[in-house]
Amino acid sequence: MPDRRSRHDVRGSGPVLLVLPGGAGHPMGLEGATERLAERFTVVTFDPLGLSAGPLDGPVGEQRVEEWGDGAHALLGSLLPDGESAYVFGSSSGGIVALDLLSRHPRRLRHVIAHEPPSLAVLPDAAEQRAMIAEVAETGRTRGLGAAMSRLQAGLLGHAWEGPPTPVPAVDPDTPMGVFLTRVLEPFTGHSPDLPALKSRAARLTLGAGHDSRGQLPHRTAVLLAELSGGGFAGFPGGHLGVVEHPVEFADRLAGLLTGSEAV
Structure with missing residues (x-):
C-alpha cells in the first residue's frame, strides 16, 4: 500500500x-x-513520501524499492477503470521503481520507459561503484551532506574527486536532497533488478538515456539494462536531468515513444 505520507497529482485527459x-x-x-x-x-x-506537501513531519527510515513499487501499483489500482492499463515513466531512482513495477506488477501496464535508472548491480564494475556510493555516505556523515553531494556528482560523471568545493553548500537532511542522500541513494542503487522477469516482458520495456550523458554512470546502466533485458533503448534530449532541462522536447520524445509515432 502507499506510504501514509504519499501524495499524487492528476492532470490532463x-x-x-x-x-x-x-x-x-x-x-x-x-x-x-x-x-x-x-x-x-x-x-x-x-510522490511516495509526500515531500511536495513540505518537510517530513516525522522520522522516515531507509527506503525500499519494493515499497515504492507496491505504492505505485496500489495507486494505479485505485485510479484505473476496469479493463484499462497505464503507461509508466520513471527517471533516475524513479526508473528503478518503474523496473520493479514491471517485474512484479505487470498485469495492467501498457509500456514502461525507465530513464537512466542507476541500477549499479548490473555493471561489470559494480563493486567499485558500490564502494563509491559507500564513500558518498561516509562523506555525508563526516563532512556534511553538501560534501556528499559533491562526491556523488563526481562519481556519476566518472571524475576523480579531490574533496568538496569551498565553501561547501549546506544540505538539510529533511529536504528532498537530504532525504535522497541519507535514505534513498544506498538502498536504491544497490537494488538488483529482476532480469528474468524483465526479459519476459521486454516488449513492454524501453530504457532511455540522455544524449548529453554518454559515458556517465547512469547512461551506462541504461545501455546495459537494455542489452540484458532485451528491452528497447532510446535517446532523449539533455542529460541525466533532461526532463527538467528540456521539458517540452523531452515530453514530446516520451509521448512519441509511448504512442508509437517515434521509433526507439
Whole structure:
C-alpha cells in the first residue's frame, strides 16, 4: 500500500501515464514536462513520501524499492477503470521503481520507459561503484551532506574527486536532497533488478538515456539494462536531468515513444 505520507497529482485527459520522479520522489522541476504530457495523457505523478506537501513531519527510515513499487501499483489500482492499463515513466531512482513495477506488477501496464535508472548491480564494475556510493555516505556523515553531494556528482560523471568545493553548500537532511542522500541513494542503487522477469516482458520495456550523458554512470546502466533485458533503448534530449532541462522536447520524445509515432 502507499506510504501514509504519499501524495499524487492528476492532470490532463487521455490514456493514463504514471510518472515516477527521481531523487526522493519529489516532483519538483517536472511541471513543464507534465503540463506538456497532459495535453495527450492523464498524467498521474506519484510522490511516495509526500515531500511536495513540505518537510517530513516525522522520522522516515531507509527506503525500499519494493515499497515504492507496491505504492505505485496500489495507486494505479485505485485510479484505473476496469479493463484499462497505464503507461509508466520513471527517471533516475524513479526508473528503478518503474523496473520493479514491471517485474512484479505487470498485469495492467501498457509500456514502461525507465530513464537512466542507476541500477549499479548490473555493471561489470559494480563493486567499485558500490564502494563509491559507500564513500558518498561516509562523506555525508563526516563532512556534511553538501560534501556528499559533491562526491556523488563526481562519481556519476566518472571524475576523480579531490574533496568538496569551498565553501561547501549546506544540505538539510529533511529536504528532498537530504532525504535522497541519507535514505534513498544506498538502498536504491544497490537494488538488483529482476532480469528474468524483465526479459519476459521486454516488449513492454524501453530504457532511455540522455544524449548529453554518454559515458556517465547512469547512461551506462541504461545501455546495459537494455542489452540484458532485451528491452528497447532510446535517446532523449539533455542529460541525466533532461526532463527538467528540456521539458517540452523531452515530453514530446516520451509521448512519441509511448504512442508509437517515434521509433526507439
